[in-house]
């Protein structure tokens with residue numbers, strides 16, 4: 001099926017970003033925390049490409065996928081998410097880098113008077129720690145995967161961020177790297193900009209982004 005891309009009402013007032021795989025490469029730290037959690041249970045440890053395939057639906061899903069990959073039932077490891085989070089506290093910044101164009105792009109959009117938001121499935125505490133450590137922003141609204149009772153691809157977090165920015169969905173764009181972000185934008189009726197080279201390893205069905213960019217260096221050309 002060929003979908004028509006959803007377009008924002010110009011000029012755009014708010015730009016909302018996904019975090020992992022979009023603004024930052026955080027997979028090495030996520031892998032270290034997953035491996036530490038698995039090692040405590042004497043379970044095998046996945047390599048980086050395998051863990052990248054587990055990212056995008058929040059920590060509980062990443063932990064569940066890691067345990068299933070290791071050949072055990074998630075229900076048999078009720079402490080696994082808490083153990084992961086304890087390790088991630090230590091590893092969140094290990095190997096974490098901002099993608100080329102991310103920092104400059106954010107500053108340039110803000111300098112133009114655009115409101116900037118962050119809508120990630122990463123829990124909000126490590127999200128804020130990473131934003132601070134990397135001087136990423138300035139963001140006017142930040143929501144994590146544990147900020148609301150639901151997370152992406154439910155549209156609620158994205159709609160909340162856009163409302164917090166004082167904009168309406170048709171005045172905003174959402175910039176992401178994954179099928180989760182695309183589904184979230186569609187459900188929220190927000191125009192979607194896809195950044196290639198993130199953590200989406202498989203083609204997305206019925207994909208009709210408003211724009212597709214190879215790198216965040218191109219983000220300024222959009223609005």
Ligand SMILES: O=C(O)COP(=O)(O)O
Pocket residue numbers: 018019020021054055056057058059062119120121122123145178
């Ligand atoms: O925590 C995750 O699974 C991914 O986070 P993201 O929503 O920033 O891509």
Ligand SMILES: [Mg+2]
Pocket residue numbers: 018019020021022056176177178198199
């Ligand atoms: Mg992502």
